[in-house]
Each structure stands twice: as structure tokens, then as C-alpha cells.
Amino acid sequence: HNCVLPRATAFIAITQSFRGEVTEVPEQVEDIIDVTLMYKGPRDLCLSDIVMGSYLDTEVYANFRTYKMSDLPKEEPELQTWLYDRYQEKEDMIGRFKESGEFTEGESFTQIHQSTGRLLGSFAFWYITAFFVFDFYKSTLGHVLSLASGFL
Numbered sequence: 001h002n003c004v005l006p007r008a009t010a011f012i013a014i015t016q017s018f019r020g021e022v023t024e025v026p027e028q029v030e031d032i033i034d035v036t037l038m039y040k041g042p043r044d045l046c047l048s049d050i051v052m053g054s055y056l057d058t059e060v061y062a063n064f065r066t067y068k069m070s071d072l073p074k075e076e077p078e079l080q081t082w083l084y085d086r087y088q089e090k091e092d093m094i095g096r097f098k099e100s101g102e103f104t105e106g107e108s109f110t111q112i113h114q115s116t117g118r119l120l121g122s123f124a125f126w127y128i129t130a131f132f133v134f135d136f137y138k139s140t141l142g143h144v145l146s147l148a149s150g151f152l
Contacts, residue, residue: 001091002090002094002095002098003087003094005087006086006087008084011079011080011083012076012080015069015072015079018069028069029069030068030069030070031066031067031068032067032069032072033064033065034065034066034067034086035062035063035064036063036065036090036093036094037060037062038060038061038062038063038093038094038109039058039060039061040059040061040101041058041059059111060111061103061109061110061111062109062110063093063107063108063109064108064110093107
């Protein structure tokens with residue numbers, strides 16, 4: 001499988017909320033944007049590749065499709081079927097891309113370019129964040145241990 005199975009119950013609840021069926025919403029949502037990300041590179045990507053920026057040799061593509069809320073089915077079973085149909089379309093599209101490395105005619109994709117500056121900024125953000133989280137836990141643990149030693 002290429003995609004995570006969609007969460008139909010959550011999607012139905014959110015859709016009903018967007019339509020104002022469950023709660024009053026100040027402004028109803030008119031469109032849903034469906035985004036599919038695909039990549040072509042020397043190996044499969046994982047989260048650490050993205051965080052560490054080691055995916056620069058990978059081509060990343062995005063496909064955007066827009067659906068009108070008014071065109072979606074109103075009843076839960078039909079809405080669930082609609083969602084699973086989109087899931088199957090994504091599975092097929094990604095499968096074709098993985099097999100051939102090409103897009104099927106009629107599929108529109110945008111290549112996403114990653115700059116080195118953005119990559120370095122992202123790396124710096126995660127490095128600094130990890131440092132402060134580690135420092136916080138180290139000082140908190142030290143404080144707790146010093147309090148505990150006073151009771152011994």
C-alpha cells in the first residue's frame with residue numbers, strides 16, 4: 001500500500017461540521033483540497049530524511065485536486081464510499097508513478113524545489129529545539145534527584 005487508510009469517521013464528522021450540520025459555523029467551507037505528495041529518488045524517504053534534509057537528491061512532486069463541498073454526498077454511507085474511492089485513486093496514481101517514474105496523461109503535478117538556505121534553517125531550528133528540550137529535561141531531572149536525595 002502507498003497511502004494510509006483514510007479515517008472515514010473523522011472525515012464524515014469534519015464534513016458535517018463544515019456544512020454546519022452539527023454545530024453553527026461562522027463561515028462554511030466551500031472547497032476541500034486534496035494533496036498527494038510523491039517522490040522519486042535513490043531510496044524511500046523517511047521522517048528523519050526530511051528533518052535532517054538528506055532528501056536533496058530526491059525529486060518531490062505534489063498533485064492538488066479541489067472538490068466542492070456541495071458536490072460531496074450528503075449521507076454517511078455515500079460519503080464514506082466517496083472517500084474510499086478517492087483513496088483508491090491515490091493508490092492507483094502513486095502505484096503507476098512508482099512503476100514507471102512518469103505521470104499518467106491528465107494528471108497534473110508540481111515539482112517542489114527545496115533550497116539549501118531553507119534546508120539549513122530547518123536543520124538549525126530542529127537542532128536548537130532539541131538542545132533546549134534536552135537542557136530542560138536535564139535540569140528538571142537534576143532538581144528532582146536533589147529533592148529526592150534530601151528525603152533519603
